[in-house]
Amino acid sequence: MPRSPDPSAKVWRVADSVVMALPLAAITSNLQALSPAEQHRASEIHHQQRRHAFLASRTVLRQWLSQVTGQPANRLTLGTGPHGKPFLVEAPTLHFNLSHGGDWLMIALSDRHAVGIDIEPIQPRQRLTQLCRRYLSENEAQSVLNLSFDQATTQFLRYWTCKEAYVKGLGVGLTIPLNTVDLTLPPNVHSIEPQGIASAQGLEPGWQLYQWQPTPGYAAALALKVSA
Numbered sequence: 001m002p003r004s005p006d007p008s009a010k011v012w013r014v015a016d017s018v019v020m021a022l023p024l025a026a027i028t029s030n031l032q033a034l035s036p037a038e039q040h041r042a043s044e045i046h047h048q049q050r051r052h053a054f055l056a057s058r059t060v061l062r063q064w065l066s067q068v069t070g071q072p073a074n075r076l077t078l079g080t081g082p083h084g085k086p087f088l089v090e091a092p093t094l095h096f097n098l099s100h101g102g103d104w105l106m107i108a109l110s111d112r113h114a115v116g117i118d119i120e121p122i123q124p125r126q127r128l129t130q131l132c133r134r135y136l137s138e139n140e141a142q143s144v145l146n147l148s149f150d151q152a153t154t155q156f157l158r159y160w161t162c163k164e165a166y167v168k169g170l171g172v173g174l175t176i177p178l179n180t181v182d183l184t185l186p187p188n189v190h191s192i193e194p195q196g197i198a199s200a201q202g203l204e205p206g207w208q209l210y211q212w213q214p215t216p217g218y219a220a221a222l223a224l225k226v227s228a
Helices: 016-020 024-028 036-043 048-069 128-135 138-145 149-170
Strands: 009-015 078-080 086-088 095-101 104-110 115-121 182-184 195-201 207-212 218-225
Touching (some): 009 115, 009 218, 016 104, 024 048, 036 048, 036 078, 048 104, 086 095, 095 149, 128 138, 128 149, 149 218
Antiparallel strands (some): 009 104, 078 086, 095 104, 115 218, 182 195, 195 207, 207 218
16 A cells, blocks of 8 residues: 555555455344444345445445454444444544445555545546536536537546545535635646645645556545644
8 A cells, every 4th residue: 555644544455356256145134333323324225236336335344443442343333423434432532434336445544533534436427527616616517618529528527526525525516616626736647646635725734645556547546634
């Protein structure tokens, strides 16, 4: 994994093949280990593979938290905030977040800072112009739409992952208009190490964003609240 941008934060990338190797029957036989919110969300996923992916990723998360806390995975209780951000009831000061995109699951943990993580496969997006106008600031949208289509798609997803990680870190879902956050992302910079991203406006004080390419064909971002 890339070097963490902060000593207190750890980021893991897990191949989807590893996540999906967990037998669905074994997971569903122990659904009581999931929080009521997770059980409800799982019950609403009717596509079997997607339901399997959701349940398996939550199982992997519990295994990671079990290693960190030293507590049995099936005794950990995950609560959720008003907008669905999970927290560990037994250790509320341990911050974590997860993202499942394409063939990868990413988990971020920190014992000091609120965190948000996002990973997205770099794939063509329909209605890219409309997406830019809706989710990006005017400056960001212009910087994306001035590029060739392939470059524009990549640049849009770099902005998107940063903003998604930020709102996940805040735990507010998409209640914040993403186009009110204005970031500076140089085009055609695809670092494999987390790089700090400058913000012109929109970020709450104390938050820092990092963006990188964890594996070819993917964009990822980490949000950390590094100070009060």
